[in-house]
Amino acid sequence: MTEGNFVDYVKLHLTSGKGGKGSTHLHREKYIEKGGPDGGDGGRGGHVIVRGNENLWTLYHFKFKRHYKAEQGGNGSKGRSTGADGGDVFLDVPLGTVVRDTETQNVLFEITANNEEVILCKGGKGGRGxxxxxxxxxxxxxxxxxxxxxxxxxxxxxLKVLADVGLVGFPNAGKSTLLSVITSAKPKIADYEFTTLKPNLGIVKHRDYQTFVMADIPGIIEGAAEGKGLGHYFLRHIERNSTLLFMVPADAKDIVKEYEILVDELRRYNPEMLDKDRFVAISKSDMLDDELQAEMKEELDEKLGVPYLFISSVAQKGIQELKDTLWKMLN
Known part of the structure; x- marks a missing residue:
C-alpha cells in the first residue's frame, strides 16, 4: 500500500431515508360500493449503517465520496399494503475505526469486530394509512x-491501527528499515527526518508459520503530546498496540534520555499507554565495536530499567532474537 493510499481520517455527511406516505385509498369492488378505508402504511426510510470489515486496512474508499444518502421508504397502497422499506446504505470500515460527532467531537462508538453493525442514522418511520x-x-x-x-x-x-507491535521512536531511528527487513512491507526509506508520514503495517513471519502484525508509526518529536508536528495524528495509532518496541539508534547522544522522552510523550498523551509491554531495540548497532557495546551495556543495565537488545537491520544482527522476544511478549 503506497503512503498516499493510507487514509486514516475522513469527515462524512450522512442522511437516512424519509419514511413513505400512508395511503388514503377507499376499498372499491364490484357489488361493494362502500368498502371503507384500506390504505396501507408507508415503508420506513433506509438506515445508514456502519459495518466492520476485517479485510480493510484504511479509509481510502471514502476519500472521493463524502455524502451518503439512504433510500426513501415506499408509499402505502390499497388493500392495506405496506410500502417497501428504503434500501439501507452500508459503510464498511476497517476494524479499529472510531466514529465521532464532527461538531461536538464526542465518540459515538467504535468498530472492533468483523461484521459488527451499528445504525448511525435511523430511517424515518413510514406514515400510517x-x-x-x-x-x-x-x-x-x-x-x-x-x-x-x-x-x-x-x-x-x-482509524486507529490494530497491530500487535508498534514501533516507537524519533524520526530517522531506523523503524522503516526494520519493518522492511522483518516483513514484506515496502515502506519509503531515506536519510532525512519524517520520511514516513503514514503508518505502515507488515506481517512478521515467525517460526512454525506463526505471524504477528507490526506497525511502523511515523516518528515522534518532543512536544508531540501537545500536537507539535503531527503529534496527535501519529500518537493515536499507538493506543491499539499490545506491545511497544522503542527504537533508539546506537549513535544517539544519550540512549536512556531519548527513551525517557519518548515514554514521557506517551504518558502525556494517554497515561494508559504505559501499561503496555515495552522493549527497547538499540538500532544501527553495526557501527559499534565489541568494546564500545560492552561499555554501553553496563550503563544501560544500570539506568534503562526495561529489557533491550542491540540490533542492526542492515547487518541482520539480533533480528531473529528480536522476533523471538516479541513473540514471547505477545504470548
Whole structure:
C-alpha cells in the first residue's frame, strides 16, 4: 500500500431515508360500493449503517465520496399494503475505526469486530394509512400520515491501527528499515527526518508459520503530546498496540534520555499507554565495536530499567532474537 493510499481520517455527511406516505385509498369492488378505508402504511426510510470489515486496512474508499444518502421508504397502497422499506446504505470500515460527532467531537462508538453493525442514522418511520383512523363517527377518513424525515449527521471516522507491535521512536531511528527487513512491507526509506508520514503495517513471519502484525508509526518529536508536528495524528495509532518496541539508534547522544522522552510523550498523551509491554531495540548497532557495546551495556543495565537488545537491520544482527522476544511478549 503506497503512503498516499493510507487514509486514516475522513469527515462524512450522512442522511437516512424519509419514511413513505400512508395511503388514503377507499376499498372499491364490484357489488361493494362502500368498502371503507384500506390504505396501507408507508415503508420506513433506509438506515445508514456502519459495518466492520476485517479485510480493510484504511479509509481510502471514502476519500472521493463524502455524502451518503439512504433510500426513501415506499408509499402505502390499497388493500392495506405496506410500502417497501428504503434500501439501507452500508459503510464498511476497517476494524479499529472510531466514529465521532464532527461538531461536538464526542465518540459515538467504535468498530472492533468483523461484521459488527451499528445504525448511525435511523430511517424515518413510514406514515400510517387511512384505515388506522376510521371510527364509528368517521367511517371514511380521507387522510393519512406523511412519512417522518430521516436523520442528518456530520461524522468523523478515525482509524486507529490494530497491530500487535508498534514501533516507537524519533524520526530517522531506523523503524522503516526494520519493518522492511522483518516483513514484506515496502515502506519509503531515506536519510532525512519524517520520511514516513503514514503508518505502515507488515506481517512478521515467525517460526512454525506463526505471524504477528507490526506497525511502523511515523516518528515522534518532543512536544508531540501537545500536537507539535503531527503529534496527535501519529500518537493515536499507538493506543491499539499490545506491545511497544522503542527504537533508539546506537549513535544517539544519550540512549536512556531519548527513551525517557519518548515514554514521557506517551504518558502525556494517554497515561494508559504505559501499561503496555515495552522493549527497547538499540538500532544501527553495526557501527559499534565489541568494546564500545560492552561499555554501553553496563550503563544501560544500570539506568534503562526495561529489557533491550542491540540490533542492526542492515547487518541482520539480533533480528531473529528480536522476533523471538516479541513473540514471547505477545504470548
Amino acid at each position: 387511512n384505515w388506522h383512523f376510521k371510527s364509528p363517527t368517521n367511517q371514511t377518513p380521507r387522510y393519512a400520515q406523511p412519512g417522518l424525515e430521516g436523520e442528518h449527521k456530520d461524522v468523523t471516522f478515525e
